[in-house]
Every structure is written in structure tokens, then in C-alpha cells.
Amino acid sequence: xxxxxxxxxxxxxxxxxxxxxxxxxxxxxxxxxxxxxxxxxxxxxxxxxxxxxxxxxxxxxxxxxxxxxxxxxxxxxxxxxxxxxxxxxxxxxxxxxxxxxxxxxxxxxxxxxxxxxxxxxxxxxxxxxxxxxxxxxxxxxxxxxxxxxxxxxxxxxxxxxxxxxxxxxxxxxxxxxxxxxxxxxxxxxxxxxxxxxxxxxxxxxxxxxxxxxxxxxxxxxxxxxxxxxxxxxxxx
Amino acid sequence: xxxxxxxxxxxxxxxxxxxxxxxxxxxxxxxxxxxxxxxxxxxxxxxxxxxxxxxxxxxxxxxxxxxxxxxxxxxxxxxxxxxxxxxxxxxxxxxxxxxxxxxxxxxxxxxxxxxxxxxxxxxxxxxxxxxxxxxxxxxxxxxxxxxxxxxxxxxxxxxxxxxxxxxxxxxxxxxxxxxxxxxxxxxxxxxxxxxxxxxxxxxxxxxxxxxxxxxxxxxxxxxxxxxxxxxxxxxxxxxxxxxxxxxxxxxxxxxxxxxxxxxxxxxxx
Numbered sequence: 001x002x003x004x005x006x007x008x009x010x011x012x013x014x015x016x017x018x019x020x021x022x023x024x025x026x027x028x029x030x031x032x033x034x035x036x037x038x039x040x041x042x043x044x045x046x047x048x049x050x051x052x053x054x055x056x057x058x059x060x061x062x063x064x065x066x067x068x069x070x071x072x073x074x075x076x077x078x079x080x081x082x083x084x085x086x087x088x089x090x091x092x093x094x095x096x097x098x099x100x101x102x103x104x105x106x107x108x109x110x111x112x113x114x115x116x117x118x119x120x121x122x123x124x125x126x127x128x129x130x131x132x133x134x135x136x137x138x139x140x141x142x143x144x145x146x147x148x149x150x151x152x153x154x155x156x157x158x159x160x161x162x163x164x165x166x167x168x169x170x171x172x173x174x175x176x177x178x179x180x181x182x183x184x185x186x187x188x189x190x191x192x193x194x195x196x197x198x199x200x201x202x203x204x205x206x207x208x209x210x211x212x213x214x215x216x217x218x219x220x221x222x223x224x225x226x227x228x229x230x231x232x233x234x235x236x
Numbered sequence: 237x238x239x240x241x242x243x244x245x246x247x248x249x250x251x252x253x254x255x256x257x258x259x260x261x262x263x264x265x266x267x268x269x270x271x272x273x274x275x276x277x278x279x280x281x282x283x284x285x286x287x288x289x290x291x292x293x294x295x296x297x298x299x300x301x302x303x304x305x306x307x308x309x310x311x312x313x314x315x316x317x318x319x320x321x322x323x324x325x326x327x328x329x330x331x332x333x334x335x336x337x338x339x340x341x342x343x344x345x346x347x348x349x350x351x352x353x354x355x356x357x358x359x360x361x362x363x364x365x366x367x368x369x370x371x372x373x374x375x376x377x378x379x380x381x382x383x384x385x386x387x388x389x390x391x392x393x394x395x396x397x398x399x400x401x402x403x404x405x406x407x408x409x410x411x412x413x414x415x416x417x418x419x420x421x422x423x424x425x426x427x428x429x430x431x432x433x434x435x436x437x438x439x440x441x442x443x444x445x446x447x448x449x450x451x452x453x454x455x456x457x458x459x460x461x462x463x464x465x466x467x468x469x470x471x472x473x474x475x476x477x478x479x480x481x482x483x484x485x486x487x488x489x490x491x492x493x494x495x496x497x498x499x500x501x502x503x504x505x
Contacts, residue, residue, distance in 0.1 A: 098442065101482035105474050112472045156422045159408075160415040168412055170470060172405040172425065173487040177444060179429035180488075184443035187434055192336055194343035196434040197427055206350030207423035208430070 053123055055230040059164050060119040065213055065230065066171065067110035067122050069154055072223055073103040073147050075127050080144075085137045092137075092188060099144070099181050106174055113170075126225040141189050148182035149201055149209065150220055151175070156210035179208070305417065306364040308410035311493055312421070313355040314500055315403055317369045319396050320348040322382075325374070326393075329383045337438065341393075344431050351424055358417060373505035379456055390439050395457045395499075397432035398445065401488055402460075403496035404428060410493070429488070445488065446481040459499055463489045 055064035077100035084093060114121040133139040155175035162168045183196040201209050211219070213233040229236025323345035326332055333341055356366040374382050374392065382389040404425035411417045433443030441451030448465040450457055467475040467483040474483030491499070 095442075098444065098482065098485070101478040102444070102486035105477055105483060105486040108477065109469060109472050109474065113470055116471070152426045156419065156426060159422045160419050162412075165409045165412055166470070168408050169405065169490060170487075172408045172422070173469070173489065175422065175426055176401045176405065176429035176488040177486060179426035180433035180443040183430035183433035184437060187437055187443075192339070194339050196340070197343060197347065197430040202347060202427055202430075204350065205354050206347040206427060207354070207420060208426040210419050210423050 052236070053226075053228045054236070055122060055228060055232075056119060057232045059162060059167055060114065060117060061230060061232050062158055062162050062171075063110055063114045063117070063119075063167065064122045065158060065233075066155070066174075067107065067114060068125060068224075068228065069151060069216070069220070070103060070107040070110055071122070071125050072127055072220065073151060074100070074107040075125075076129070076143065076147060076223075077103050079129075079134055080140055083134050085135050085140055088137065095184055095188065096144075099184075102177055102181070106177075122228065123226070125228070127223050128225045130222060141185060144185045145182065145189060147220075148178055148185055150211075150216060151178040152182055152201075153209040153211040154213070154216045156208060157212050157216070161213075302362075302413070304410040305414055306359055306362050308407040308421075308493065309355055309359050309362070309417070310364075310367045311407065311497060312404065312424070313352065313359065313367055314370065315396075315400055315496065316348055316351040316355055318372060318500055318503060319400065320345070320352050321369070321372055322374055322392070322396060323348055325383060326389055332383060332386055332389060334386070340434060340438065344393075344397075344434075347427055347431070351427075354420070354424070358420065362414075362417075370504045372503050374503055376456070376502045390435060391453060391457070394432065394435045394439060394441075394450070395453065395460045397428055397435055398450065399460050399491065399496060399499050400428035401425065401432055402491035403493075405488065406490035406492050406496060408490075442485070444485040446485045448484075459495070 055061045055068070077096060080096050081100045084096070088096075111121045129143070131139075132143050152175060155171050155178065159168060159171055159175075162171060182201075186195045186198065189195065197208075213230060214235050217224075217230070217235050227236070323341055327338070327341055327345055359366045374380065380388050380392055382392045404421055407421065408418070411421050436443050436451060439452060445451075445461060445464045448458075448461040448463065450461040453461070465480070465484050466487070466489055467473060467480050469487050474486055476483070
């Protein structure tokens with residue numbers, strides 16, 4: 001049965017400051033933005049018989065996709081900040097702590113958002129880091145760069161599949177932070193260069209990379225120990 | 237069509253937040269003195285927007301009309317014209333940018349030029365005429381001297397880039413009806429964010445915006461950062477885990493079309 005979906009087309013529940021949000025929603029509507037958005041029953045993520053999780057369909061699928069990627073980033077930076085490479089500068093340490101904070105917040109946000117939408121969030125995924133040396137500055141920076149650039153390309157490519165405009169704005173709020181991360185990591189790797197927005201990621205038309213979900217999962221797949229499918233996007 | 241016409245048309249901004257926050261932004265702009273008069277022109281639309289902001293419609297009905305699509309692109313083009321001219325003038329001003337930093341601003345400039353070309357083509361392809369480049373006054377009525385003072389040049393560069401990030405984000409709903417345009421807008425949006433991060437770091441700031449503190453920025457640019465202190469995202473409190481600074485920085489905020497236009501308008505003579 002399709003629920004009646006009412007969302008504010010002004011995005012007021014998402015975009016105003018705290019005071020206005022409370023005025024609109026009150027304490028009883030702490031998850032107002034996403035609860036109101038709701039989802040259709042057929043958009044629910046579902047558990048398959050063989051227990052391999054499918055990300056789902058519609059906006060829930062996109063949210064679970066973002067959640068899976070944010071889980072990866074959060075997991076990676078958790079390992080980084082719990083075992084800084086030797087000789088790390090205080091400036092680099094601060095950058096990694098900040099990024100770790102942001103990615104953990106993103107991760108927990110998506111879990112809350114998917115739950116609030118009445119759907120099943122992707123389970124806690126396990127990751128593997130073959131070839132990554134957590135004691136090596138070079139290895140950690142290169143991995144961070146790859147993950148941040150991947151995050152930017154993933155959100156840039158997924159935006160067009162988002163139906164609920166409130167979710168689209170949320171994705172926009174996150175992707176620019178990922179891009180800020182990417183530029184900072186690139187700046188640390190090669191300061192005083194054009195690499196912060198290098199020609200390897202920005203085309204001659206001035207556009208950043210956008211990748212389809214199946215290409216993202218293929219590119220980042222080596223990090224995922226826990227398998228999942230996203231049949232709607234031809235993954236798995 | 238001039239910018240103010242665009243402003244009028246963008247008054248039906250679907251992500252316009254509240255009259256309260258708009259008035260807060262305007263209070264910041266009073267720092268600019270006479271320029272604030274220009275910024276105040278669209279104010280007559282305030283009551284309409286405050287009313288309509290309370291309305292609710294179904295999800296399907298929330299896509300913007302076709303004119304909102306091209307109006308959003310015209311606003312983007314205006315902002316890109318501004319950035320493009322700004323960096324070109326900076327690069328061409330002898331002795332302004334230290335040799336070591338030139339590579340950075342040349343790269344940014346290259347992207348802004350490409351964005352102008354791209355947006356003009358996109359607008360034309362949708363059957364509209366791209367807005368003409370306005371005449372810019374980068375002193376904002378004598379408040380800034382960006383082409384004689386490198387620190388001010390970087391200050392305004394940061395303001396423009398952080399504004400661009402927020403402005404594109406604020407138009408997401410207006411371009412969502414056209415998937416190709418939406419994706420391209422997102423692809424420009426993240427480039428602006430990369431630029432912003434780099435320029436911020438050159439100014440010894442973090443690449444991201446914590447609270448509404450732009451980072452050693454003059455009060456005249458407060459409107460660029462107003463609202464960035466938000467720590468509530470769809471009801472989720474982002475400050476719970478690591479505090480308000482990290483929480484606010486983990487999500488960038490939007491500028492409405494009107495807010496972005498007002499900031500741009502300060503630099504249009």
C-alpha cells in the first residue's frame with residue numbers, strides 16, 4: 001500500500017536553523033524531514049533468502065548506497081586515527097581527525113535516516129585493506145585521496161536517481177564536504193600544485209568526475225569484505 | 237534579461253528557508269553601507285515567500301517548472317561570470333599573486349572560464365538566451381582592494397568559492413527536473429568545493445567551514461557563512477558525537493537563490 005507522502009517543497013524542515021526546525025516540528029518530530037518523506041512499501045530494502053543484503057530500490061537504495069560508502073570511509077579513518085603513521089605532523093593529524101569526525105557523522109546520519117524512513121539500513125559492513133600500509137604516510141594519503149575522490153564521483157553520479165528533493169539537498173550538503181576533504185588530502189600530498197583540483201579529476205569542461213553506482217562499486221569493491229547486491233542498479 | 241529580473245523570478249525559490257534567516261542575512265549586509273540598498277531591491281517579495289514557505293505539496297509536485305531550471309542556470313552563470321572575471325583580473329595584475337601561488341589561481345581560473353562556457357551552452361540548448369555578463373565592481377563600493385592587496389584577493393576568493401558551493405547546492409531542487417543538468421550542476425558544485433578548500437587552506441584555515449566562522453574573514457562577508465552553524469540535518473543532531481564544530485562542518489549549507497544573488501549583487505556595479 002502506498003502511503004500518503006507529504007514533504008515540504010520548501011525544504012524548511014531540512015534547511016532552516018535549529019530554532020525554526022523546532023518551531024516546525026517540535027520534539028516529537030525529531031526525525032520530521034525524513035519521516036515525513038517516508039517511502040513506498042516497494043521501496044523498502046529487503047533481506048534476500050541467501051542473506052546477502054540488497055541495498056533496495058528507489059531512494060532507499062540510494063540512501064543505503066551512501067550509507068555503505070560512508071561506512072567504508074568511517075572505518076578507514078577510524079583505523080587511521082587509532083594508529084597514526086609515525087612522524088605525522090600535528091597539522092596532518094588534525095586533518096585526519098576532522099575527516100574521521102565528518103565521516104562517522106555521515107555514517108550515523110544515514111543509518112538514522114534510513115531507519116527513520118522505515119527501511120532496513122545496510123548491516124554493519126566489514127572491510128579489508130589489501131595493500132594499504134597504515135604505518136605509511138604515502139599509503140594512507142593515497143588511500144584517503146582515492147576514497148574521497150570516489151565519494152565525490154559517487155554522489156555526483158547518484159544525484160539524478162534521487163526522487164525526494166529533500167534527500168537530494170542532503171546529498172548536496174555532504175558531497176561538497178567530501179570534495180573539500182579530497183582537495184585537502186591532495187593539497188597535503190602535493191602542495192603548491194594544481195592537484196587540489198587536478199586535471200586527472202576535472203575535465204576540460206570544468207566538470208568533476210561523476211560515476212554510476214556500478215562503476216563505483218567496481219572501483220571500491222576490493223575494500224568490501226561483506227558482500228551486498230543492488231539489483232536495481234545491476235550490481236550483484 | 238538582467239540580474240534583477242532573474243532575482244524576481246527566483247523569488248519562488250523552493251528552498252527558500254525563512255523570513256527570519258533572510259532578515260538575519262540582510263542585517264549582515266548592512267556592513268556594506270550603500271551597497272545594501274541594491275541588495276534590498278528584491279525585498280518586496282518577502283511576504284509572499286514567507287507564506288509559501290509554509291505550504292506543503294506532494295513529493296511529485298515539488299519539481300520546479302522549466303523556467304526555474306533556466307533561471308537557476310542564469311544565476312549560476314552570473315556567479316561564474318563573477319569568478320571568471322575576478323581571477324582573470326587577478327592573474328593579469330602584475331605583482332599581485334606571488335609566483336608560487338600562480339599555479340593555483342591559474343587552475344581555478346581555467347575552471348571558472350570553462351564553467352561560463354558550459355553554462356552558456358546549457359542555457360542555449362534549453363532555448364533560452366544566456367544572460368549578458370554584468371559589469372563587476374570587485375571593490376564592492378570601495379570596501380575591498382583585492383587587486384592591490386593579495387590578502388584581500390584571497391579573502392574575496394574564499395568568499396566567492398564558499399558562496400558558489402552554497403549557491404549551487406541551493407539550486408539543486410530547481411534543476412532536478414532535468415537529470416543531465418542536475419548531474420552537470422553537481423559536477424561543477426564539487427569543483428567549487430575543491431577550490432574553496434584550497435583557498436581556505438592557503439589562508440591558514442581548515443578546508444571546511446566550522447560553525448558560521450568563515451575563518452579570519454571580515455564582517456562584511458558574514459552573509460556568506462550565515463547558517464553554516466546548523467547542526468540539525470533532517471532531525472539528526474550532527475553535534476552529538478564530536479561537538480558543534482565538527483557537526484556543522486560535516487554538512488555544508490545552502491544559500492537560496494535570493495541570498496546568493498544578493499551576495500553577487502554587491503559586486504555588480
